Amino acid sequence: MQNHIPSLLVLSLISMVHTSARAEVRAITANPAEDCSTQMNIGWHADLDDTSCSLVYTRKSDATWAKSKKVAGKFQRSEVFAGIDSKSSDGKDWKEEARFLDYGVTLTGLKPDTEYMYKVAVGDAVSTDSARYFKTAGASKFTFLWFSDAHAYTPIPNRVRNMNTVIDAALKIEPSVDFVFSTGDVVAWGGSYSFWTKLFEQPFALNYMFADVIGNHDWMMRRNGGNNKFFAVAHNNPTNGYAGQEGVCYWFIYGDVLFLTFNNEQMKTSPQAETEAKTWAAGVIKKQKGKYKRIFIAEHYQWFDGRNGKSSWYDHWKDFCDEHHVTLALSGNNHIYERTHTLWDDQVVSDSLGTVYMEAPSCDGERGVEAGPLTMNADKLAFTYSSHVPSSGGQVKTIGCVLVDVGPKSIKTRLVYIDDNGQVQTADEHTFATLPSNAPRPNLPKKRPPIPKPTETTATQITSGTMTE
Numbered sequence: 001m002q003n004h005i006p007s008l009l010v011l012s013l014i015s016m017v018h019t020s021a022r023a024e025v026r027a028i029t030a031n032p033a034e035d036c037s038t039q040m041n042i043g044w045h046a047d048l049d050d051t052s053c054s055l056v057y058t059r060k061s062d063a064t065w066a067k068s069k070k071v072a073g074k075f076q077r078s079e080v081f082a083g084i085d086s087k088s089s090d091g092k093d094w095k096e097e098a099r100f101l102d103y104g105v106t107l108t109g110l111k112p113d114t115e116y117m118y119k120v121a122v123g124d125a126v127s128t129d130s131a132r133y134f135k136t137a138g139a140s141k142f143t144f145l146w147f148s149d150a151h152a153y154t155p156i157p158n159r160v161r162n163m164n165t166v167i168d169a170a171l172k173i174e175p176s177v178d179f180v181f182s183t184g185d186v187v188a189w190g191g192s193y194s195f196w197t198k199l200f201e202q203p204f205a206l207n208y209m210f211a212d213v214i215g216n217h218d219w220m221m222r223r224n225g226g227n228n229k230f231f232a233v234a235h236n237n238p239t240n241g242y243a244g245q246e247g248v249c250y251w252f253i254y255g256d257v258l259f260l261t262f263n264n265e266q267m268k269t270s271p272q273a274e275t276e277a278k279t280w281a282a283g284v285i286k287k288q289k290g291k292y293k294r295i296f297i298a299e300h301y302q303w304f305d306g307r308n309g310k311s312s313w314y315d316h317w318k319d320f321c322d323e324h325h326v327t328l329a330l331s332g333n334n335h336i337y338e339r340t341h342t343l344w345d346d347q348v349v350s351d352s353l354g355t356v357y358m359e360a361p362s363c364d365g366e367r368g369v370e371a372g373p374l375t376m377n378a379d380k381l382a383f384t385y386s387s388h389v390p391s392s393g394g395q396v397k398t399i400g401c402v403l404v405d406v407g408p409k410s411i412k413t414r415l416v417y418i419d420d421n422g423q424v425q426t427a428d429e430h431t432f433a434t435l436p437s438n439a440p441r442p443n444l445p446k447k448r449p450p451i452p453k454p455t456e457t458t459a460t461q462i463t464s465g466t467m468t469e
């Protein structure tokens with residue numbers, strides 16, 4: 001499928017002015033493929049008559065594109081966003097106009113630990129836009145920038161501006177970020193196609209592989225429920241999820257870490273739906289054995305509620321994390337930053353013996369939720385953070401993200417946030433030792449018999465009404 005094309009031809013193609021290429025191709029993303037050391041998924045959307053799009057790519061060091069390769073894109077027509085109630089950037093009611101070809105390629109045979117650049121070509125005309133970038137896995141350590149809950153909403157551009165501000169600040173603190181991760185709610189309404197296209201024009205999407213987890217806002221429309229397909233079509237994720245979750249739930253391996261992502265909108269529908277997700281994940285863990293050392297899981301809904309420490313989805317996943325020796329569990333939705341101590345069997349254990357559960361804060365400076373005193377689980381929660389300044393949206397102005405440095409035997413996490421005076425702050429720097437998931441753990445305490453719990457309803461959507469933006 002991959003053809004070498006003469007460098008002169010590439011240069012001439014790149015220099016060609018294709019007047020409409022800019023408008024024809026949008027929502028370009030670099031998403032993980034199963035093995036991120038040699039593969040990458042690139043997705044984009046094109047107008048219905050642009051049936052000959054391809055991807056041109058080369059190593060970043062190949063400044064003249066002399067060694068570039070061209071891969072034909074595969075596409076299918078998508079009308080999933082067409083006619084959906086939305087808002088235009090000037091705040092007016094409108095229906096999304098979105099009928100397009102949903103393109104994707106999986107690049108293979110890439111060199112590990114290498115930066116690549118790429119452009120989309122329409123027919124023979126390579127886009128005149130700047131190149132976009134990703135980096136393959138393969139180094140002995142890697143770093144990802146993790147943000148959540150940006151609620152990108154074109155009528156209020158300040159949200160994305162705040163997201164960019166804190167991402168920029170984190171990149172200045174840690175310039176060697178390898179990819180960007182999100183635990184969801186990247187857009188206010190997943191059904192609003194124009195919100196996705198705007199989001200994927202931002203620098204993080206241009207410069208990094210982006211691994212994203214579906215949030216309730218990414219799933220929903222402005223009115224009348226939602227659809228997994230919004231998320232699946234907006235990205236080009238691996239289609240290795242279970243039935244009905246292809247391109248929504250997915251797994252990938254970056255470095256020695258197996259990442260597993262889950263769809264809360266599906267899991268919350270019934271206990272069986274939750275079991276189905278866990279069965280799939282356990283199957284992946286078993287089948288991919290030998291290809292990874294550590295396991296990270298990610299879902300949108302919070303493990304704990306940072307307003308008071310009340311357990312939320314932690315209760316749903318702690319047994320799974322114990323059984324499979326999950327190293328790090330990532331979530332969002334709460335709009336409050338949280339980190340637990342290392343937990344196993346519902347108690348704090350030594351580093352490397354259990355799981356660290358974390359929540360990324362919101363980053364839009366508008367829809368933050370205020371962290372409160374911990375009246376529950378104060379023994380488990382090591383740190384919480386939010387802004388305490390009210391926002392015009394009636395909540396608080398949290399603007400934060402998290403840097404995760406994954407070394408061979410330890411992990412360092414740092415909260416980066418913009419404080420209430422607009423200054424960049426780093427907080428809760430925490431390094432903990434880790435073990436491969438299959439390593440012997442002779443010091444693990446014996447599991448205690450289960451303690452009966454009072455019945456209670458688990459909070460799922462703390463921050464998200466179906467009509468909110």
Ligand SMILES: [Fe+2]
Pocket residue numbers: 149151185217333334335463464
């Ligand atoms: Fe959210």
